[in-house]
Amino acid sequence: MARDSRIWIVDDDRSVRFVLATALRDEGYDVDGFENAADALAALRTRLAPDLLFTDVRMPGDDGLVLLEKLKATHPELPVIVMSAYTDIASTAGAFRGGAHEFLSKPFDLDDAVALAARALPVRNGAPAASAGKAADVPADNGNDVGADGPQLVGTTAAMRALFRAIGRLAQAPLSVLITGETGTGKELVARALHRESPRAAKPFVALNTAAIPAELLESELFGHEAGAFTGATRRHPGRFEQADGGTLFLDEIGDMPLPLQTRLLRVLAEGEFFRVGGRELIRVDVRVIAATHQDLEALVGEGRFRADLLHRLDVVRLRLPPLRERRDDVPLLATRFLAAAARRFDMPPKRLGKPAIERLLAYDWPGNVRELENLCWRLAALAPGENIGAADVESALPASTAIVDHATAADAWDAALAQWARAQLAAGRADIHAQARERFDRVLLDAALEHTGGRRAEAAARLGLGRNTLTRKLGTGRKRR
Numbered sequence: 111m112a113r114d115s116r117i118w119i120v121d122d123d124r125s126v127r128f129v130l131a132t133a134l135r136d137e138g139y140d141v142d143g144f145e146n147a148a149d150a151l152a153a154l155r156t157r158l159a160p161d162l163l164f165t166d167v168r169m170p171g172d173d174g175l176v177l178l179e180k181l182k183a184t185h186p187e188l189p190v191i192v193m194s195a196y197t198d199i200a201s202t203a204g205a206f207r208g209g210a211h212e213f214l215s216k217p218f219d220l221d222d223a224v225a226l227a228a229r230a231l232p233v234r235n236g237a238p239a240a241s242a243g244k245a246a247d248v249p250a251d252n253g254n255d256v257g258a259d260g261p262q263l264v265g266t267t268a269a270m271r272a273l274f275r276a277i278g279r280l281a282q283a284p285l286s287v288l289i290t291g292e293t294g295t296g297k298e299l300v301a302r303a304l305h306r307e308s309p310r311a312a313k314p315f316v317a318l319n320t321a322a323i324p325a326e327l328l329e330s331e332l333f334g335h336e337a338g339a340f341t342g343a344t345r346r347h348p349g350r351f352e353q354a355d356g357g358t359l360f361l362d363e364i365g366d367m368p369l370p371l372q373t374r375l376l377r378v379l380a381e382g383e384f385f386r387v388g389g390r391e392l393i394r395v396d397v398r399v400i401a402a403t404h405q406d407l408e409a410l411v412g413e414g415r416f417r418a419d420l421l422h423r424l425d426v427v428r429l430r431l432p433p434l435r436e437r438r439d440d441v442p443l444l445a446t447r448f449l450a451a452a453a454r455r456f457d458m459p460p461k462r463l464g465k466p467a468i469e470r471l472l473a474y475d476w477p478g479n480v481r482e483l484e485n486l487c488w489r490l491a492a493l494a495p496g497e498n499i500g501a502a503d504v505e506s507a508l509p510a511s512t513a514i515v516d517h518a519t520a521a522d523a524w525d526a527a528l529a530q531w532a533r534a535q536l537a538a539g540r541a542d543i544h545a546q547a548r549e550r551f552d553r554v555l556l557d558a559a560l561e562h563t564g565g566r567r568a569e570a571a572a573r574l575g576l577g578r579n580t581l582t583r584k585l586g587t588g589r590k591r592r
């Protein structure tokens with residue numbers, strides 16, 4: 111890649127032009143800056159085109175996306191990096207739809223921007239482009255909220271901005287996507303966003319939760335059935351695949367799909383055609399499948415419970431949704447949005463979170479993720495007495511696993527706390543409560559025994575009535591999953 115490649119920067123912010131141009135010139139590039147789209151377009155008519163162009167989105171006159179559109183019409187090969195402080199899905203998807211080479215979130219790290227330029231330039235020089243890299247991310251409210259199409263993904267942490275860029279890019283490609291993440295992290299919202307921003311947006315988005323439908327009904331639910339196909343099938347029923355024709359089929363909890371159906375699904379995905387249950391007519395559909403799971407599908411493959419070839423077909427691209435505890439900085443923004451949504455619904459002024467309340471929310475681990483936070487905010491909106499929510503309000507709305515009732519014995523308190531915990535998990539919509547509880551139970555016992563024996567494992571195992579190997583194994587799984 112030639113170091114003397116020409117790079118143009120279009121941005122009305124003079125300081126951005128200056129620092130970016132300086133950093134790129136230091137690398138040996140020939141850099142020019144323009145303060146608006148019109149100047150850049152005029153220069154294109156009289157000068158040699160650049161090898162790479164950076165453009166801001168919001169500028170007086172034509173904005174960056176209009177500039178991108180004009181450039182794609184006249185210089186389709188020119189890689190364009192779109193820069194914006196608004197890293198929401200509508201912006202990233204708009205940029206990629208318009209043919210942007212990459213999306214750079216503002217403010218950015220100069221080293222990242224220079225590295226991005228280096229990767230983008232070989233496209234022009236005939237060499238394959240490296241896959242787009244991550245850009246620096248600094249939180250800023252992206253203003254995303256409940257839009258005309260239902261709830262939108264909210265988040266300003268680096269993890270969420272990276273996710274929004276990935277969604278923006280992937281929405282344009284007809285690839286299968288596997289979304290992984292714990293329950294309540296927003297997998298369905300991601301699938302909806304991928305559909306909404308795709309060329310299929312005008313066609314249906316159909317969701318099916320594999321775990322929620324009895325195994326014996328799942329096949330006809332997916333592929334439909336003819337009248338008389340089985341007892342109770344009084345009339346022909348189109349399946350979800352047919353309903354989603356031209357659009358997107360979201361298969362949630364794919365890890366729960368029974369093996370025989372996995373085989374059938376694989377065949378349909380490979381061939382794009384199928385028979386309804388009890389039918390003879392071959393049905394052809396054009397469906398983009400997006401699957402989601404909270405389970406470790408590789409482990410299920412290892413246990414023989416999930417087909418490896420189906421995993422490969424669904425997992426062309428994987429999007430991992432981080433649990434909320436890994437992006438705690440999003441908690442205040444999410445909570446504010448949920449309180450505002452609740453206030454709109456209850457037709458009353460939104461309640462405000464005081465600093466101590468926010469600190470309490472930040473300290474909590476959110477096993478039910480965003481869904482749990484959303485439920486908690488609705489409870490707070492309905493129940494907190496004043497307009498300002500304090501730490502005590504949050505405390506009483508959180509699952510009180512540590513609350514010990516004065517008059518109860520320790521064992522009674524333990525029962526009560528466990529019951530309370532279980533109710534909160536159920537309310538948060540968790541599906542793996544027993545495994546979670548067992549893990550916590552083991553952890554508490556092991557920690558107490560190790561503390562008691564000063565860390566001596568053999569003694570701790572003996573005191574618990576466990577074999578040494580069992581204790582070691584439990585310690586291993588407990589620690590890994592924490």
Ligand SMILES: Nc1ncnc2c1ncn2[C@@H]1O[C@H](COP(=O)(O)OP(=O)(O)OP(=O)(O)O)[C@@H](O)[C@H]1O
Nearest residue numbers: 261262263264292293294295296297298299480481
């Ligand atoms: N980033 C986010 N911004 C705003 N709302 C969110 C976000 N993530 C999740 N939510 C909200 O949290 C709730 C749970 O989200 P969703 O149903 O998409 O999660 P999920 O991962 O599909 O859960 P499950 O695995 O249990 O099906 C929804 O009400 C959704 O609107």
